[in-house]
Amino acid sequence: MREREALFENTGRDDIILPFQIDPYGLRGRVVRLGSVIDGILGRHAYPEAVSVMLGETAALAACLAGSLKYEGVFTLQTKGDGPIGVLMADVTTAGAVRAYATFDADRVAQLDPADVAARSVPRLLGGGYIAFTVDQGANTDRYQGIVELSGRTLSECTHAYFQQSEQLDAGVLIAAGRRDDGWRAGGIMVQRLPYSRDLPGRPSEDEYDDLWRTAVTLMSSARAQELLAADLAPDQLLYRLFHQEGVRAYEAQPMTDSCRCSRERVERVLLSLNQDEIEDMKVDGALIVNCEFCKREWRYDDEALEALRKSAASPGF
Numbered sequence: 001m002r003e004r005e006a007l008f009e010n011t012g013r014d015d016i017i018l019p020f021q022i023d024p025y026g027l028r029g030r031v032v033r034l035g036s037v038i039d040g041i042l043g044r045h046a047y048p049e050a051v052s053v054m055l056g057e058t059a060a061l062a063a064c065l066a067g068s069l070k071y072e073g074v075f076t077l078q079t080k081g082d083g084p085i086g087v088l089m090a091d092v093t094t095a096g097a098v099r100a101y102a103t104f105d106a107d108r109v110a111q112l113d114p115a116d117v118a119a120r121s122v123p124r125l126l127g128g129g130y131i132a133f134t135v136d137q138g139a140n141t142d143r144y145q146g147i148v149e150l151s152g153r154t155l156s157e158c159t160h161a162y163f164q165q166s167e168q169l170d171a172g173v174l175i176a177a178g179r180r181d182d183g184w185r186a187g188g189i190m191v192q193r194l195p196y197s198r199d200l201p202g203r204p205s206e207d208e209y210d211d212l213w214r215t216a217v218t219l220m221s222s223a224r225a226q227e228l229l230a231a232d233l234a235p236d237q238l239l240y241r242l243f244h245q246e247g248v249r250a251y252e253a254q255p256m257t258d259s260c261r262c263s264r265e266r267v268e269r270v271l272l273s274l275n276q277d278e279i280e281d282m283k284v285d286g287a288l289i290v291n292c293e294f295c296k297r298e299w300r301y302d303d304e305a306l307e308a309l310r311k312s313a314a315s316p317g318f
């Protein structure tokens with residue numbers, strides 16, 4: 001991580017994760033700013049407004065939390081509830097590729113009170129259920145999953161319930177999503193408490209460290225949704241606004257991209273694992289159509305294509 005001494009170098013930049021450090025004791029944090037990336041994802045799905053705002057927040061939250069990955073991998077955030085919105089799903093790779101989708105009941109979403117949508121109300125929009133946080137860092141590492149009930153008023157509050165029970169992460173987070181003149185935007189900020197040790201920068205006492213931690217969370221929580229989303233307030237300007245009295249340094253920003261990991265090879269691997277009856281059951285009008293829920297790409301296999309696939313798999317060298 002290369003350090004940036006000067007603030008304001010990221011002015012006007014969207015679609016980034018900007019890591020930062022709050023002095024004097026080196027608290028870590030991240031700002032997430034999504035512009036065309038989230039606009040692309042939400043525009044492609046064309047969900048109702050209530051679903052889009054919640055999925056935008058889910059993507060921003062996943063991007064905030066993905067920064068805690070230690071190795072190459074994927075961070076997945078998923079909610080499942082019995083409310084009008086059934087599933088919110090977003091995942092982010094270490095390289096910054098983000099994708100997301102939702103499932104919902106159109107009738108129930110249409111009947112939502114606009115005030116509940118404006119409040120991003122988890123009880124009204126998602127209902128009762130759970131939120132799961134999954135870290136997958138490849139075949140040779142343990143897959144880690146944390147699950148908590150949807151117990152807060154907002155997704156940020158639900159995430160704090162997870163932090164409270166987690167031994168992996170002690171943090172505060174704030175997220176926002178909304179439509180602006182130039183499209184959908186989403187953003188977030190997270191401050192992370194490292195375990196106390198005498199060797200922290202500035203060598204604070206435990207009380208001094210706790211004081212800075214509480215101050216940082218209070219300052220972070222004072223950020224308004226407008227500040228998290230505004231295209232004309234760069235992420236490092238936001239950091240300066242919030243933490244300049246303590247001292248804050250931004251590091252090199254990581255770009256985020258709107259890209260999906262689905263591929264023809266993956267689809268065909270799944271198809272080849274199915275038996276003939278399963279294939280027949282999935283056919284519609286004589287063809288098998290596979291859709292990627294995340295990016296909406298579609299693969300179509302008629303009988304001829306399925307036969308060719310079977311032959312190519314059976315031949316050596318494939």
Ligand SMILES: [Zn+2]
Nearest residue numbers: 260262292295
């Ligand atoms: Zn896809």
